[in-house]
Amino acid sequence: xxxxxxxxxxxxxxxxxxxxxxxxxxxxxxxxxxxxxxxxxxxxxxxxxxxxxxxxxxxxxxxxxxxxxxxxxxxxxxxxxxxxxxxxxxxxxxxxxxxxxxxxxxxxxxxxxxxxxxxxxxxxxxxxxxxxxxxxxxxxxxxxxxxxxx
Numbered sequence: 001x002x003x004x005x006x007x008x009x010x011x012x013x014x015x016x017x018x019x020x021x022x023x024x025x026x027x028x029x030x031x032x033x034x035x036x037x038x039x040x041x042x043x044x045x046x047x048x049x050x051x052x053x054x055x056x057x058x059x060x061x062x063x064x065x066x067x068x069x070x071x072x073x074x075x076x077x078x079x080x081x082x083x084x085x086x087x088x089x090x091x092x093x094x095x096x097x098x099x100x101x102x103x104x105x106x107x108x109x110x111x112x113x114x115x116x117x118x119x120x121x122x123x124x125x126x127x128x129x130x131x132x133x134x135x136x137x138x139x140x141x142x143x144x145x146x147x148x149x150x
Contacts, residue, residue, distance in 0.1 A: 014040070014132045014143045028088045028131075030058070030096045031123040036130040037088065046135035047091050053078055055085065055093045056133065058144055060126055061115070062100040068128075070142035098126050 022041040027034050039047075047054065057071040075093070079085055085093045099115045120126055128144040135141070 014134045014141060018042075018134050018136075026089075028086055028094060030086050030094060030127050033124045033127040035094075035128060038130070038132045040132075040134040043133045043135040043140075046140075047089075050074075050091055052076060053091050053093055054140070055079075055095065056088075056131075056140075056142060058094065058096040058128060058131065058142075060096075060098045062098065068144060070144065072140040072142070094131070096123070096127050 018040050024037075024039040024041075024044050026037050026039075028037050029035070053075040055073040055075050057073060059069050059071065061067040061069055079093060084097075085095050088094050097117050098120050099117055101115055129147045131142065131144045133140070133142050
């Protein structure tokens with residue numbers, strides 16, 4: 001069995017009102033860094049309804065511009081121990097990676113340019129400080145960010 005891509009969330013803000021009542025708050029660890037997690041009530045219920053685990057892949061995408069994106073993938077089963085995936089809670093795993101494109105010329109690529117994982121020496125500088133997850137109209141949404149004070 002293979003993993004099934006469920007969607008991609010790019011630049012979608014999750015309003016605080018979606019997380020204000022009955023939201024699940026906690027922390028998880030990504031690449032050795034503690035990350036604050038806010039899970040909307042609808043996301044928590046959607047996780048309970050799932051038969052297979054959900055992998056939330058946070059990507060910091062360096063190309064002509066920097067873009068934050070989150071991929072949602074349905075895993076066929078609970079993954080084996082993997083240093084790239086963090087267990088968050090029953091049925092939910094997360095990962096983070098910084099990626100870059102080989103070049104920045106849009107006219108030279110057919111569709112999506114090839115990407116490669118950046119060799120990050122200090123991942124705690126790139127891993128976000130917080131993650132918000134929501135489930136709305138049958139679709140997973142995610143947003144992540146960094147503290148304003150560096």
